[in-house]
Amino acid sequence: QVQLQESGPGLVKPSQTLSLTCTVSGGSISSGSYYWSWIRQPAGKGLEWIGRIYTSGSTNYNPSLKSRVTISVDTSKNQFSLKLSSVTAADTAVYYCAREGPSHYYYMDVWGKGTTVSVSS
């Protein structure tokens, strides 16, 4: 079955750009009518939807982060990525990638295990 795995630096300096990649295994990122999403969760807090991408490249972002977020997809590598610029301590969180779909109800049925990113000098 489809599995997702996040990867990237666990420590990012303030004002720099956080970059994470989600690798999809067990299936093609291009097959089916799925969106591919990023969600984050600060320690001890709730979940925040960051944004998503369709394999066509179409994206939706959370307006609270929109000016700093870029989500891209590389179908040849079966990966999609998150870039969050100008990070501060408030961006410290566990970052999850997830699959949305396949129906128009856009539920997140497959999740990565999550990766912890700390923003600190």
Added chain:
Amino acid sequence: DIQMTQSPSSLSASVGDRVTITCRTSQSISSYLNWYQQNPGKAPKLLIYAASILQSGVPSRFSGSESGTDFTLTISSLQPEDFATYYCQQSYSTPFTFGPGTKVDIK
């Protein structure tokens, strides 16, 4: 953004208890409501989507219902593995938003 509230924020229950968690949305979202279970240090797990459809592999003791902008997750007979935090999420419009969570712990 669509605002989500959940009640209670936490509850204590015993194995075998019937547990009900409520999620309320700030506007009508039809049935675009999903429920997730999260254990400490783990990713959320989809339980129910479209308000009442049980995800494949999820035990039938979990059920969901809706009434207007109120949505309910019910666990008919709480099992030891059900002690976790539960989140609702609306997928009606972006940005998708989650409720603040309900922590279910052992009485």
